[in-house]
Amino acid sequence: MTQSASDFQKDFQSQLEEKTPNEPEFHQAVEEVVGSIAGWYLDQTEMRKNAVLERCTEPDRVLQFRVAWEDDDQQIQVNRGWRIQFNQSMGPYKGGLRFAPTVSTSIFKFLGFEQTLKNSLTGLPMGGAKGGADFSPKDKSPQEIGRFCQAFMQELYRHIGPDTDVPAGDIGVGRREISILFGHYIKLTQKWTGALTGKGCHFGGSAGRTEATGYGCIYFLGHMLDQENKEIKDKRIAISGAGNVALHAARKAIELEGKVISLSDSSGTMHFADGMTNDLLDQVDDWKNNQRKSLSEFDGGKNADFLEDQNPWGLECDIALPCATQNELDEQDAKRLVENKVMMLCDGANMPLTAKAQEVFINANVPHAPGKASNAGGVAVSGLEQSQNAQRLSWDTENVDKRLREIMSKIHKDCIENSPDGKIINYRDGANLASFKRVAETMNAFWLS
Ligand SMILES: NC(=O)C1=CN([C@@H]2O[C@H](COP(=O)(O)OP(=O)(O)OC[C@H]3O[C@@H](n4cnc5c(N)ncnc54)[C@H](O)[C@@H]3O)[C@@H](O)[C@H]2O)C=CC1
Numbered sequence: 105m106t107q108s109a110s111d112f113q114k115d116f117q118s119q120l121e122e123k124t125p126n127e128p129e130f131h132q133a134v135e136e137v138v139g140s141i142a143g144w145y146l147d148q149t150e151m152r153k154n155a156v157l158e159r160c161t162e163p164d165r166v167l168q169f170r171v172a173w174e175d176d177d178q179q180i181q182v183n184r185g186w187r188i189q190f191n192q193s194m195g196p197y198k199g200g201l202r203f204a205p206t207v208s209t210s211i212f213k214f215l216g217f218e219q220t221l222k223n224s225l226t227g228l229p230m231g232g233a234k235g236g237a238d239f240s241p242k243d244k245s246p247q248e249i250g251r252f253c254q255a256f257m258q259e260l261y262r263h264i265g266p267d268t269d270v271p272a273g274d275i276g277v278g279r280r281e282i283s284i285l286f287g288h289y290i291k292l293t294q295k296w297t298g299a300l301t302g303k304g305c306h307f308g309g310s311a312g313r314t315e316a317t318g319y320g321c322i323y324f325l326g327h328m329l330d331q332e333n334k335e336i337k338d339k340r341i342a343i344s345g346a347g348n349v350a351l352h353a354a355r356k357a358i359e360l361e362g363k364v365i366s367l368s369d370s371s372g373t374m375h376f377a378d379g380m381t382n383d384l385l386d387q388v389d390d391w392k393n394n395q396r397k398s399l400s401e402f403d404g405g406k407n408a409d410f411l412e413d414q415n416p417w418g419l420e421c422d423i424a425l426p427c428a429t430q431n432e433l434d435e436q437d438a439k440r441l442v443e444n445k446v447m448m449l450c451d452g453a454n455m456p457l458t459a460k461a462q463e464v465f466i467n468a469n470v471p472h473a474p475g476k477a478s479n480a481g482g483v484a485v486s487g488l489e490q491s492q493n494a495q496r497l498s499w500d501t502e503n504v505d506k507r508l509r510e511i512m513s514k515i516h517k518d519c520i521e522n523s524p525d526g527k528i529i530n531y532r533d534g535a536n537l538a539s540f541k542r543v544a545e546t547m548n549a550f551w552l553s
């Protein structure tokens with residue numbers, strides 16, 4: 105008797121969970137992808153014989169290391185560092201570094217797995233990786249952050265390089281940290297090579313990389329709206345987060361005359377009932393990035409109110425852009441958004457919706473773009489930075505932005521072409537199938553590697 109796609113998925117998932125206990129985020133990411141590809145994969149006799157799915161869900165290697173550094177009181181502190189080199193079949197490993205106290209092997213494995221698929225969607229030669237440390241930059245002085253970055257690179261440098269693995273930023277790692285990491289990499293290796301992306305533009309960084317994830321997300325949203333003959337102008341847009349992705353998504357949305365009604369951080373949500381102006385956005389940017397303060401202390405003027413300990417998903421909005429972190433939007437939030445007649449969602453963060461929240465939107469026919477498609481603009485411009493470094497060239501903003509728009513448009517097209525038939529475009533299944541097919545075909549050609 106032939107096996108059904110859902111039985112195949114259940115069997116595969118239970119084997120994976122048995123093999124990798126205590127990795128809930130990784131299980132969630134794999135379950136979502138296998139749910140989308142099982143029907144197609146069941147027909148791929150040769151791939152199944154070559155255990156392609158099993159190989160695609162096992163990282164190439166998991167590096168874990170000690171990071172010892174000295175704090176401002178001359179006390180030695182010890183943190184844990186990771187680099188999960190997930191899959192190198194499509195190109196040198198590529199993916200960000202996250203510094204946050206809550207990270208774990210499970211979180212880095214889910215991010216590395218997602219990154220492998222995302223990178224394949226960009227069409228650029230990049231494999232997938234992710235890494236970072238259980239270090240909180242929040243309560244640290246600039247000197248402590250500097251010493252931590254150098255101690256972290258002291259181990260990482262031997263595992264990276266322009267043809268091996270090229271890290272970049274993610275939560276808690278921005279241009280300041282990338283600069284220190286890159287400076288120390290040069291010192292340790294005595295080589296100036298493009299071993300990191302997200303560098304300052306005067307030392308090998310690409311124009312537009314800082315903005316790329318947020319801008320790319322809005323370009324993708326533009327295609328989703330186009331598909332339904334709608335436009336961003338005057339739409340109420342709820343955004344979570346107040347970091348790199350959230351602020352640049354807000355910037356581009358305001359430029360296109362969307363009405364950005366929120367930003368948030370772990371202290372709560374700042375609600376701007378009449379929509380944000382560029383001026384207010386500059387103030388929040390300075391507050392978060394230069395003064396490094398919490399949104400709860402921000403004075404947004406008479407049209408802003410702060411919702412302590414709340415996320416933005418209870419606000420009435422047309423479009424929701426989750427741009428903070430994984431699983432930040434759960435089933436209850438999804439139901440509230442649907443009750444409030446949300447029109448569509450476009451992820452800036454990686455896997456910001458729980459599996460149950462995704463189901464709520466699918467059942468309510470609300471289109472939802474998963475991060476591996478809609479936030480791929482950041483890594484795409486990182487890929488362009490690698491190309492520029494390899495040629496020892498610098499492209500201008502217009503050139504990079506044109507390429508970013510083309511890549512986001514192509515990803516949107518790939519999602520549509522791979523979406524199952526239905527009332528709405530299923531971006532989740534479309535992105536999973538389009539990306540998995542590419543990685544799987546390559547892994548199959550590699551046979552046992
Ligand atoms: N930086 C990049 O180029 C890319 C980032 N991403 C993803 O986008 C998301 C945000 O990353 P970045 O903006 O780069 O980081 P960031 O460190 O610049 O900002 C993160 C923001 O999220 C907020 N935040 C963190 N945890 C939160 C929570 N539990 N509740 C509410 N707010 C919370 C922080 O206060 C901060 O404002 C992450 O999921 C990251 O993996 C995805 C693609 C590329």
Ligand SMILES: O=C(O)CCC(=O)C(=O)O
Nearest residue numbers: 199200272274482483486
């Ligand atoms: O630019 C990069 O290499 C990584 C970006 C990233 O971490 C992501 O896409 O989640």
